[in-house]
Amino acid sequence: MSTVIAGKDPKKKEVIKEDAMWLQKELINRNYHEIATAHQNGRKISATFVPGNLNELLMCFDFARRLPETDALQNGLRKKSGKMILEAERDGHSEDVCTYVKTDLGMMLQGQLGPTGEPMPNPDLLLLSYTGCFTFMKWFELVRQKYNCETVMLHTPYQGDGKISPAMRKYVVDQLKDKVIPAMERISGKKFDIDLLRQYMKESVKAEEDLVRVLQTAKHRPSPIDGYFGAVYYIGPMFTAFRGVPEATKYYRVLREEVEARMRAGKGPITPEGDMAEEKYRLVVEGPPNWTSFREFWKMFYDEGAVVVASTYSKVGGVYDFGFRHDPDHPLESLADYCLGCYTNLNFPQRIDMICKYIDEYQADGLLINSIKSCNSFSAGQLLILREVEKRTGKPAAFIESDLVDPRYFSGANIKNRLESYFQMIKQKRTAAASAAAVH
Amino acid sequence: MSTEDIVKRCEQLFEDLDFNAVKQWKAAQPGRKAIGYMPIYVPREIVHAAGMLPVGVFGGGDQLEVIQGDAYYQSYICRIPRSTIELGLTGRLDCLDGMLFPSICDVIRNLSGMWQILFKDKYVKYFDVPQDYADGVGGKFYIHEMQAMRDDLGKLAGKPISDEDLNKSIAVYNENRKAVRELYAYRALKPWQAPTSEVYLVLRAGCVLPPEEHTVLIRDYISETDKVKRPQRDNARVVLNGSFCEQPPLGLIKSIEMAGCYVVDDDFQLIQSWLLDEVPVTGDPLDELSKAFLHRSAQTASKYDDKKEDKGKHLLRQVSSRGAEGVIFAMASFCDPALLERPMLQDVLTKHKIPYTAFKYAENTGQLAPIREQAGTFADSIKLWSAA
Numbered sequence: 001m002s003t004v005i006a007g008k009d010p011k012k013k014e015v016i017k018e019d020a021m022w023l024q025k026e027l028i029n030r031n032y033h034e035i036a037t038a039h040q041n042g043r044k045i046s047a048t049f050v051p052g053n054l055n056e057l058l059m060c061f062d063f064a065r066r067l068p069e070t071d072a073l074q075n076g077l078r079k080k081s082g083k084m085i086l087e088a089e090r091d092g093h094s095e096d097v098c099t100y101v102k103t104d105l106g107m108m109l110q111g112q113l114g115p116t117g118e119p120m121p122n123p124d125l126l127l128l129s130y131t132g133c134f135t136f137m138k139w140f141e142l143v144r145q146k147y148n149c150e151t152v153m154l155h156t157p158y159q160g161d162g163k164i165s166p167a168m169r170k171y172v173v174d175q176l177k178d179k180v181i182p183a184m185e186r187i188s189g190k191k192f193d194i195d196l197l198r199q200y201m202k203e204s205v206k207a208e209e210d211l212v213r214v215l216q217t218a219k220h221r222p223s224p225i226d227g228y229f230g231a232v233y234y235i236g237p238m239f240t241a242f243r244g245v246p247e248a249t250k251y252y253r254v255l256r257e258e259v260e261a262r263m264r265a266g267k268g269p270i271t272p273e274g275d276m277a278e279e280k281y282r283l284v285v286e287g288p289p290n291w292t293s294f295r296e297f298w299k300m301f302y303d304e305g306a307v308v309v310a311s312t313y314s315k316v317g318g319v320y321d322f323g324f325r326h327d328p329d330h331p332l333e334s335l336a337d338y339c340l341g342c343y344t345n346l347n348f349p350q351r352i353d354m355i356c357k358y359i360d361e362y363q364a365d366g367l368l369i370n371s372i373k374s375c376n377s378f379s380a381g382q383l384l385i386l387r388e389v390e391k392r393t394g395k396p397a398a399f400i401e402s403d404l405v406d407p408r409y410f411s412g413a414n415i416k417n418r419l420e421s422y423f424q425m426i427k428q429k430r431t432a433a434a435s436a437a438a439v440h
Numbered sequence: 441m442s443t444e445d446i447v448k449r450c451e452q453l454f455e456d457l458d459f460n461a462v463k464q465w466k467a468a469q470p471g472r473k474a475i476g477y478m479p480i481y482v483p484r485e486i487v488h489a490a491g492m493l494p495v496g497v498f499g500g501g502d503q504l505e506v507i508q509g510d511a512y513y514q515s516y517i518c519r520i521p522r523s524t525i526e527l528g529l530t531g532r533l534d535c536l537d538g539m540l541f542p543s544i545c546d547v548i549r550n551l552s553g554m555w556q557i558l559f560k561d562k563y564v565k566y567f568d569v570p571q572d573y574a575d576g577v578g579g580k581f582y583i584h585e586m587q588a589m590r591d592d593l594g595k596l597a598g599k600p601i602s603d604e605d606l607n608k609s610i611a612v613y614n615e616n617r618k619a620v621r622e623l624y625a626y627r628a629l630k631p632w633q634a635p636t637s638e639v640y641l642v643l644r645a646g647c648v649l650p651p652e653e654h655t656v657l658i659r660d661y662i663s664e665t666d667k668v669k670r671p672q673r674d675n676a677r678v679v680l681n682g683s684f685c686e687q688p689p690l691g692l693i694k695s696i697e698m699a700g701c702y703v704v705d706d707d708f709q710l711i712q713s714w715l716l717d718e719v720p721v722t723g724d725p726l727d728e729l730s731k732a733f734l735h736r737s738a739q740t741a742s743k744y745d746d747k748k749e750d751k752g753k754h755l756l757r758q759v760s761s762r763g764a765e766g767v768i769f770a771m772a773s774f775c776d777p778a779l780l781e782r783p784m785l786q787d788v789l790t791k792h793k794i795p796y797t798a799f800k801y802a803e804n805t806g807q808l809a810p811i812r813e814q815a816g817t818f819a820d821s822i823k824l825w826s827a828a
Contacts (some may be wrong), residue, residue, distance in 0.1 A: 092786060094779040096516070096800075101780070128744075130571060134545045137571070137744055138780035144748050145784045153571055153744055157581065158543070160552055160566025171570070171581035178577050347566070348553025373516045376546040376776060380521065381554045383512050388557060401514060 020255035021233050027251065028074075029116055031065070031241050036118035038064035044188050047123035047143075050317040051342040052131025052156055054335055056200035056244040056326070057181070061188035065241035066123055068139070072103035074115035076291030076405030084110060085406055098374040099406040101139045108146065122147045125187050127180070131156040132316075132344030133377040152183040156339040162347050164340045172336035198328040200244035205325045210252035211238050212320050217263050218309040219362050222279035224262035226269040227362075228308035229298040232289060239317030271302040280305030281426055284358045286351075286385060287370040287378050288313045290402040293410045297402075300416050304423050308368075310358035312351065312378075315343040319354075344377045352388045359393045365426045367397040368419075374404045396429055398422035443638075443664040446657065450641035453648055454690070457504055457527065461648040462535045465493050473596060475563070476533060477540040478524070478548055479685040480742060481714045482567050483586060483729050487540075488651065489601045489609040490593040495536060496647030496711065499523040502689040502804040512554070518774040519802045520686035521551045528559060537596065538563030540589075544685060544742045545777050563596055565589060571744040573734045582733060583726045590726070606725035614719055616651040619658040620712045624705065626662050628762040631702035632672040633665050636680075637694045643709040673700070676819035679764045680706040681755060681785065682771035682778040684740055688801045695812040696768065700819035704762040707740065714738050741781035752788030759794055765822045768815065769798035795822055 038045045046063035048054065050070065058065050075081045084106025085099050091109060093102050107113070107120065114120035126140045126149050137153075144151045154175050157168045181192050214234055218227045225231065234255060242248035262268075268276035272295055283301075285308045290297050301308065315321070319341050327334035339345070346354070355367060367389050371379045386397045400418050403409035441449070453461055466472045474493040477484070484494040500506065500523030508529045509522035527533050539562060541552035552566035568585055570578030594600040623642065627634040642661050646654040680696070684707040696703060715732045739745065739754035759767065767789055771778040782798060789796050797818040799811055 092783045094782070094800075096774045097776055097779050130744075134549070134742070135776055135780065138741070138777065141745060141751070142780065142784060145751060145787060148748065151748075153746070155571035155578070155744075157568045158549055158566060160541075160549075160568065165584075167581060167584040171572075171577065171584075174577040174580070175572050178574060179572065347556070348550060349556055351553075352557070371514055373514075376517065376550075379514060380517055380547040381512065381550040383514070384554050384557065 020251055020258055023251050023254060024233060024236050027237055027242055027247060028240075032114050032116045032118055035064045035066055035120065036114065039121055044124040045121060046125045046127055047140075047149075048127040048129050049131070049133070049136050050239045051133065051344055052129035052154065052339040053239065053243070053317060054127065054129060054154070054180075054339075055241060056197055056204060056331075057176075057184070057335060058127070059200055059244055060193060060196045061184045061190045063125065063184075063188060066120075067240050068104045068143075069100055070236075070240050071107065071115060071120070072100040072405050073291045075103050075107060077294055078115055079292060079407070080115070081106075081292060081405035082407045098135045098139070099404055100374060101135060101142065103405050104139070105142060105146070108143075123149050125149070125184065126151040128153045129156070129339065130154060131339045131342050132158075133375075135377070150183070150187060152180055154180050154339070156345060159340065159345055159347050159350065162350050164337060168340060169333060169336045172339055173332045176332050176335065194331060197331045201326040201328040201331055201334065203246055203249050204244045205328070207238060207243065207249045207252040208318075208320045208325050210249075210256040211235070213256050214252070214259050215310070215314065215321060217259050218307075220263050221363070222266065222268045223282065223307050223309050224259050224267055224269060226271070226276075226298075226301075226308050227314060228285045228289065228311040229271075229294075229301065230269050231308075231311060231314040235314050235317060269302075269307055271298065273299075273302070276302050276305070276307065278305050279307050281423055282307060282309045282362065282364045283366060283368050284309065284355060284362065284364045285311040285313070285368050285370060286355060286382065288316070288372050288375060288404055289370060290372075290410050291405050292407040293412060296412055297410075297415070300419050304419070306419075306423060309362040309364055312343055312355065315354075317342065319343055319346075348381060348385070352385055352392070355385065355389050356392050359389070359395055364395065365430075366395040366422075367393075368422065369397065369399045371399060371401045372404055373401065373409050374406065396422070396425050398425075441660060441664065443661065443668065446661050446664060447638050447641055450638075450645040450657075454501075454641050454644045455503060457500060458532050459495065459535050459648060462493060462495050465650065466535060473537040474535060475538045475540060475593070476536040477711075478542060478544070478551075480542060480544050480710045480740060481569070481737075482540045482542050482711070483733075484651070484711070485606060485609040485613050485725070485729065486586060486590050486593060486601065488612060489590075489605040490597040492537070492593065492597065493650060496644075496709075497524060497527070497533065497536075497539070498644075498647065498687050499803050500527055501687065502691070502806065504804075516774055517547060518686055518772050519804060520772070521547050523803065524551065525554070525558070528555070536562070538565070541566050543568045545775070547776075548685070563592065565592065569733065573746060575731065575734065579730045579734055582730045586726045586729060603725055607721045610719045610725055610728065611721045612651050612655075614721070616646070616655045616658075617713060617715060618718070619655045623658050623662060624713065626666075628704045630666075631675070631677065631704055632670050634662070635697055636703035636706065637690060637697060638665070640690065640693055640708055643712055646709065646712055674823065675700050675702040676766060676822040677702050677704045677762065677764045678819075679704060679755065679758045679762060679767045680708075680770055681767055682741070682769045682775070682782065683708050684710045684742075684778070685775060686772035686803050688770055689803060689805055691808050692770070692801055692805060692811060695808045696770075696815045699812045699816035700823075701768070701815055703768075704764050705758040707738075710738060710740060741777035752785050755785055756788065756792060756794075765826055766795040766797070766818060768818065769796060771798070771800055773800045773802050795826060
């Protein structure tokens with residue numbers, strides 16, 4: 001099912017979304033309202049990051065849950081981030097650093113109104129889940145410095161050797177027991193109940209299973225989903241405040257049914273302008289999307305018949321498609337494994353292996369890297385990824401640059417040119433391969 | 441050797457991007473091995489205890505033309521990884537048998553994986569350090585990390601590293617750190633006798649010399665420079681902060697001094713003064729190294745501050761103990777840790793009414809006039825208005 005909604009401005013085109021997307025929008029707006037009214041309702045507010053998000057644990061203490069990264073991206077989607085970034089830069093923050101951080105700080109400087117226009121109160125707990133990105137640490141130190149919130153560090157070691165050792169897992173579990181859970185108990189005034197954690201995790205597993213099924217439908221031709229532009233909606237509840245919530249389980253069941261029905265009907269993805277007509281190119285994308293011109297960016301793909309069949313960004317808040325599931329029988333160890341396994345916590349050989357595997361299993365025509373200025377965790381070294389993937393798969397790769405939420409770093413015309421050349425290159429490679437096959 | 445000779449030798453070592461000193465050390469005894477490390481901190485004691493030479497790799501400076509390295513990085517990534525790759529791809533680091541990439545930022549972290557791919561025949565280790573400072577939690581993890589490195593290097597050396605070996609190496613580095621502290625104290629006392637452009641070179645020599653030799657060199661420098669009096673100027677005493685990874689060009693340090701500043705403390709070669717006091721040499725060596733790291737090490741942007749009130753403490757201590765009158769934040773462009781840290785440190789300084797100025801650089805910055813002008817204006821403002 002999909003629904004059409006007319007924009008407020010009669011000149012604007014109608015936007016088409018899957019029903020599950022509307023369900024998700026409802027969840028998100030409700031969460032912002034919960035945050036806005038949390039203190040009035042006697043609840044404490046936590047803030048944490050998408051990679052290494054311990055949502056089930058936070059729910060055990062009834063925290064209203066903020067994720068500053070998604071606040072920033074929501075502000076980007078709503079075209080509010082540009083001014084926030086300038087505000088933060090005027091306040092002394094360097095133009096060189098992450099624009100998620102500056103959007104968050106700028107939002108605070110502008111009067112702490114969240115993306116939906118409701119107040120965004122100070123968090124009571126900054127859960128510094130330090131997974132896969134050094135900037136997170138500085139981000140919450142900056143927030144703490146300005147707003148005096150309590151910060152608890154959960155240091156997730158990096159998979160430098162490409163594996164999770166028992167010592168790494170133990171280190172994370174020890175921190176949960178020694179620091180994180182006691183701090184949550186103290187701040188929330190609630191005692192930790194491990195059985196409640198298990199119960200939430202059981203819900204998580206159901207949703208994780210359905211999310212994986214949804215993402216893997218892209219192996220089908222034509223793909224019924226876009227594994228990047230569409231997937232950012234699909235991963236929303238799972239990666240933010242809803243993993244372990246029954247409504248999220250329902251969302252993923254509805255989504256899976258919708259997507260599988262599309263697959264059976266031989267349909268392609270739903271784009272903001274309706275069903276995608278013909279699938280001409282199948283791509284794997286590495287790197288986060290640009291949010292300030294998200295719709296324009298997506299259009300450059302579906303206008304050309306390009307569908308993204310798999311992306312690494314849709315694994316940034318958890319890699320589920322190689323078998324990991326939260327484990328209610330080993331809840332703390334499972335939280336540790338989850339944090340340790342997030343995409344940007346993988347080393348380079350692991351990231352390259354994953355991309356090559358996607359290209360193979362999803363029968364992709366090539367790799368596109370959207371290199372994000374703000375995000376060194378993703379971006380530093382991506383040109384080597386490009387070379388290695390080309391070498392190993394023989395498939396063409398292309399490179400574009402933009403930013404997460406800084407509109408100054410999105411050059412639509414440049415990106416469009418590059419994409420058009422890339423699609424041309426894929427076409428030529430295909431023709432050459434077909435001619436070679438005909439000769440033999 | 442005279443001061444001039446010592447400085448000249450250090451400058452030659454600094455400028456030698458072929459690491460000939462390392463090659464000579466290896467050639468002196470067959471079978472010797474050398475292990476490179478990047479900023480900011482690795483326990484060099486473990487490398488030394490394996491009978492190997494720890495070699496500091498701090499990028500290519502302003503004399504290296506980066507051609508291949510640029511092909512691996514976008515314009516918005518700092519310069520040190522691209523010049524380091526250039527050094528590697530042009531064979532200049534062939535003398536190293538392995539590379540250690542400490543936990544400092546996402547760029548160096550990712551470089552560790554790139555190294556694994558580009559230099560498959562070399563030992564490569566991403567060296568994680570804890571951001572949890574409890575002995576029973578972060579300490580245990582850190583000891584495990586060190587033990588893993590100890591095992592790896594033992595295998596590479598062909599014999600395990602004993603506790604005795606480690607304690608001996610800790611003693612060697614205790615002495616080296618003591619000499620570094622003496623040098624810093626001497627410079628703070630008489631900055632006109634030990635200009636930072638010289639002190640920096642003496643410290644950088646520690647990247648390629650065995651620690652025993654470096655310790656002697658530092659002490660020789662102090663004693664020689666003290667013999668010949670140099671003119672004392674009415675310069676502003678400043679602490680330089682933020683240059684802990686990608687290093688500024690030597691010309692930039694000279695420019696700051698020429699502009700009327702005495703640099704009385706800095707974080708250029710943090711590894712050499714990271715552990716703030718002696719590490720005991722009679723206990724379990726890894727346990728002692730861990731305790732020193734967790735409880736008695738310098739604060740820097742890559743290290744988490746447990747409490748808000750801890751922010752900037754080390755910098756304030758540097759300012760007060762060295763009698764500094766201001767702080768210059770000199771940070772590499774696109775250096776996330778330093779640039780994200782800076783606003784917090786600036787807040788702390790403002791609260792303590794300590795003047796500061798800030799600029800960015802790259803290791804190959806050639807336009808030094810604006811920096812000289814800025815540092816000069818800062819020094820003038822301190823001299824004219826601060827104490828008054």
